[in-house]
Amino acid sequence: MMRGFDSYASIVFFLIGIAFVxxxxxxSESSYGSNVGPDIFPMGLGAILVLLSIRLFYEAMKAPKGDSDGKTTPxxxxxxxxxxxxxxxAYYLEDIGYVIGTFLFLLFCFQTIQRGxxxxxxxxxxxFSYGVYYLFVQILEGTLPGFPSWLQ
Known part of the structure; x- marks a missing residue:
């Protein structure tokens, strides 16, 4: 038996993940100047979405029947x-670069979710921001927006 919004959302996200993959x-498998093709990230994101939706479905089914999504307000x-x-x-990524943009975005999100x-x-x-940049650009030889020109 389906339980609440999470169950339905997990099915929708599962289908979206399958569509991404x-x-x-x-x-195309490769792009000019990069050993990492443009198909890697959509496929990876789709696979992650599929796995997370399966986990969400499992958690929604495992939740006690008394737990209702309607009791908490969004x-x-x-x-x-x-x-x-x-x-x-997304708008300023090219201007400020991946490392700085991702750092600021994550910092803002972490502090928004939990102060302190x-x-x-x-x-x-x-x-995270520098690690992903280093992994993708140096090891996988892909391309991401670097540091802004005024910092170089």
Missing amino acids: WESRKI DYKRFLMIAGAAALY KLVTSLVVSAS
Whole structure:
């Protein structure tokens, strides 16, 4: 028996993930100047979405019957703040570069979700943004927006 919004959402996300994987196979396998093809990230994101939706479905089925999604009210303020930050992140990514943009975005999101623990948020944001940049650009020889020209 289906239980609430999470169950239905997990099915929708599962189907979206399958569509991402399926459609990413139609993208050419390599691009000029990069050993990592443009099909890698959509396929990876689709696979992650499929796995997370399976986990969400399992958790929704495992939840006690008394747990209802309707008892808690959504936090629209935080959602809108993070959605706005994501839009700004996407808009300014080319101008400020991946490392700085991702660092600022993650730091803002961590502090929006849970105030405090600023040092932990700074360390995780910096480590993740630089780590992914280094992995993708140096090891996989892909391309991401680098540092802005005024910092070089």
